[in-house]
Amino acid sequence: MTIPYITFNPGIASQKPSNTDTCPFCIQDNLGAILEEKNDMIWVENKFPTLEETYQTLVIESDDHFGDMSNYSQQKRRDLLAFMLEKWVELEKRRDFQSVVLYRNFGPLSGGSLRHPHSQIVGFKTIDAYANLQKAYFEGLIVCSETEDQAEISISNKPMLDFTEFTIRISTPAKLPLLADALGFLCAYLLTDFLNGACHSYNLFFFRQDQGLVCKLLPRFVVSPYMIGYGIHQVNQFERLDVIRKEIQARLSKANNR
Numbered sequence: 001m002t003i004p005y006i007t008f009n010p011g012i013a014s015q016k017p018s019n020t021d022t023c024p025f026c027i028q029d030n031l032g033a034i035l036e037e038k039n040d041m042i043w044v045e046n047k048f049p050t051l052e053e054t055y056q057t058l059v060i061e062s063d064d065h066f067g068d069m070s071n072y073s074q075q076k077r078r079d080l081l082a083f084m085l086e087k088w089v090e091l092e093k094r095r096d097f098q099s100v101v102l103y104r105n106f107g108p109l110s111g112g113s114l115r116h117p118h119s120q121i122v123g124f125k126t127i128d129a130y131a132n133l134q135k136a137y138f139e140g141l142i143v144c145s146e147t148e149d150q151a152e153i154s155i156s157n158k159p160m161l162d163f164t165e166f167t168i169r170i171s172t173p174a175k176l177p178l179l180a181d182a183l184g185f186l187c188a189y190l191l192t193d194f195l196n197g198a199c200h201s202y203n204l205f206f207f208r209q210d211q212g213l214v215c216k217l218l219p220r221f222v223v224s225p226y227m228i229g230y231g232i233h234q235v236n237q238f239e240r241l242d243v244i245r246k247e248i249q250a251r252l253s254k255a256n257n258r
């Protein structure tokens, strides 16, 4: 296993705006290089590319500063996922990169610096970002199986990090609207009922697997010293996973019966 390292440029990082400044994605008069616009979505180059040997771009998702996967309309979420996927594929086709990643931060513990909803599409010139992923990260307890009307949702029993992680899977990109629906449902659950509302941050990571697509939804908390110091993952007891599974299933059937 090769451990990837990527060099961070502190000079660029120090110029980055924060949530205490005026929001640059609301004002939009100085976004930098705009790559494409569609409705209120804008694909732009990251004005503060802090990572060397990469090409960092952003999708500004909405003109609503407080928009999120958990509160967009169904149509908005579907349009957004289609736009994000299209741009991800576009960067991959350029063949300038060893790998291209699509991910998203939300909340103070997610690693994001701005509240305004945006996703990241980043090309790595020297790193295969997918090289060290384990197959087991994507397996787990099935909450619901994929059908014509829904994506598969599962809860990891071998998380990438610690405790509870969700995996949404579709067998073909044609089912992207179903992935978007499941994502909205799960993000809303995560920020409300999950752990009685104690979770305020999450990451989304997108992966291509076989002919389909997988999205990992990771609730974020302070990372434990076991993980940092020793790479030891803490996992839930089966009983706890099963409680979460039933909680989501009950919420799902309520949503489907509406």
Ligand SMILES: [Zn+2]
Pocket: 023, 024, 025, 026, 027, 064, 065, 116
């Ligand atoms: Zn804003």
